[in-house]
Amino acid sequence: MKIKAIMGLRPKAQDAASIRAAIGEAEAAQAEAKARAAGLEATRAATMLDGEAAQLERAERDLATARADAERAGIMLEALRGRLEAAERAEVLARVRTAAKDAEAASARFLAFMRDEYPKLAQKIAAGMRLETAASEATQAANAAFIALPPADVAQMMEEGVQMPPQPSMTIAPYLFPNFNANVRLPAARGSAWPPTDDCTFEFQGKVNA
Incomplete structure (x- = not known):
């Protein structure tokens, strides 16, 4: 996986939903890289016994790439999960702030009614x-x-x-x-x-x- 592909795993936005989607993509990329590395390990072992030197070098380069891809995806996942925790906290706080404002507005409407309408009623x-x-x-x-x-x-x-x-x-x-x-x-x-x-x-x- 090229660096550009890893960077493409960044979330499209910084809200919790977008970060969760990016986590899903990073998890899939990590799983694919680990599976590829496992297959290449078997290939390298077989090449050591039966292949040519050039084939072994290529297998080891491919294995190193797969391991690096898995590592990068893991680092991306760790960073995304930390970002998700912060985003979820921010969204909870935003909902509480909104609820407080809604309650304040509702109370203001009631108090206005009691001040302006109740005496007449x-x-x-x-x-x-x-x-x-x-x-x-x-x-x-x-x-x-x-x-x-x-x-x-x-x-x-x-x-x-x-x-x-x-x-x-x-x-x-x-x-x-x-x-x-x-x-x-x-x-x-x-x-x-x-x-x-x-x-x-x-x-x-x-x-x-x-």
């Missing part, structure tokens, strides 16, 4: 909860008034098709009964901007802090 949710409270109180008052009617008036109301409405939360989601407010953890009825104050109730790891 909290107030809207709180307003909706106040609407439910008013509707629930009105429903309770209507049902109480209906129940207090004499039987004759109840019959008249029923003939007129007047029906007492159920609790609002029962209309949209029966499983939320008795009320929607009881299932809201963020924010509580009065609402609040971020950061949390006594005006908000927050749920954290299954525990509610009022």
Whole structure:
């Protein structure tokens, strides 16, 4: 193998994948050179017994070349494996840096939401909860008034098709009964901007802090 061929075993790029590919090529070159040297050793031995001096000299030159090729491929492999270790480490560090930047960006987006959007949403949710409270109180008052009617008036109301409405939360989601407010953890009825104050109730790891 000529020097130029050995130099051709260099990786095409310095990333780990390219270095692994170069290692594969160098391993193949080394195996081929070792196999060639083994065959030439047998040839040299046979030539010593039966061949001419010129044939023996040629066999020894070829054997020396094969051994040199195997040695060069081995040196290239050692260098490539050291380079691969460094490249793999660099790629791991690069992935960690990227992950850290991604996490920082994701956190920044969340904090921007909590700063810019959450206060508005909290107030809207709180307003909706106040609407439910008013509707629930009105429903309770209507049902109480209906129940207090004499039987004759109840019959008249029923003939007129007047029906007492159920609790609002029962209309949209029966499983939320008795009320929607009881299932809201963020924010509580009065609402609040971020950061949390006594005006908000927050749920954290299954525990509610009022």
